Amino acid sequence: MVIEKLRAGTRQTHEDLEKEMLPFIKGATNADEYARLLHLFYGYYHPLEQGISRYLDESILPDIADRRKAGWILNDLRAMNRSDEILEDSNAPLIQSRADALGAMYVMEGSSLGGKVISKMIADNLNYPDHSALSFFYGYGGQTGVRWKEFLAVLDRFSGTVEEDLIVKKANEVFLKFQQWLQRNMS
Numbered sequence: 408m409v410i411e412k413l414r415a416g417t418r419q420t421h422e423d424l425e426k427e428m429l430p431f432i433k434g435a436t437n438a439d440e441y442a443r444l445l446h447l448f449y450g451y452y453h454p455l456e457q458g459i460s461r462y463l464d465e466s467i468l469p470d471i472a473d474r475r476k477a478g479w480i481l482n483d484l485r486a487m488n489r490s491d492e493i494l495e496d497s498n499a500p501l502i503q504s505r506a507d508a509l510g511a512m513y514v515m516e517g518s519s520l521g522g523k524v525i526s527k528m529i530a531d532n533l534n535y536p537d538h539s540a541l542s543f544f545y546g547y548g549g550q551t552g553v554r555w556k557e558f559l560a561v562l563d564r565f566s567g568t569v570e571e572d573l574i575v576k577k578a579n580e581v582f583l584k585f586q587q588w589l590q591r592n593m594s
């Protein structure tokens with residue numbers, strides 16, 4: 408099954424990305440640092456989502472419009488008056504096929520699994536009175552598990568096809584290049 412190949416094939420790059428990401432999350436103890444974290448996600452997710460939209464639509468993933476995350480990030484930044492001049496990663500992975508799009512979606516959808524914990528950490532750290540600037544990390548909230556399962560069911564349709572290995576390859580590249588993007592933006 409493609410999901411098992413994905414888990415096994417990206418275990419290391421996922422772990423590496425987590426390690427790189429943790430200081431950014433822990434460091435988001437004030438509005439400036441939190442906005443910086445959101446900038447980093449937007450700068451990586453936006454070019455990926457633009458590429459994905461050329462190869463995936465509702466015929467494959469019926470609720471794809473509700474899964475786009477760059478807009479949520481922008482809303483959060485606007486709520487904090489920090490949506491100016493967001494740098495995008497010019498080295499973000501290229502999406503040039505449906506398999507590329509599915510591999511990238513896997514990484515971004517999976518990132519919402521940790522979002523509930525992260526949004527709580529940030530809300531506690533920043534003492535935000537409401538969730539207006541937390542929509543990205545809050546993600547699907549109580550629906551997270553259901554939405555993940557629905558996405559996996561779509562992915563599973565590609566198990567055993569020629570696209571399977573390409574999906575895993577692109578997912579790995581997306582993890583790796585996200586880590587590199589964070590490294591380049593350290594300091």
Ligand code: HEM
Pocket residue numbers: 410413414421424425426428429432513514515516517518520521585
């Ligand atoms: C400090 C940051 C992170 C932590 C602590 C973390 C932790 C976790 C944990 C505990 C899971 C398993 C959740 C479950 O099975 O319910 C998970 C899954 C996942 N995370 Fe992360 N993660 C982090 C960052 C990220 C980021 C930044 C991405 C991608 C941009 C990502 C992509 C994924 C994916 C794709 C899965 C699904 C793995 C599967 O197929 O089961 N994670 N993460």
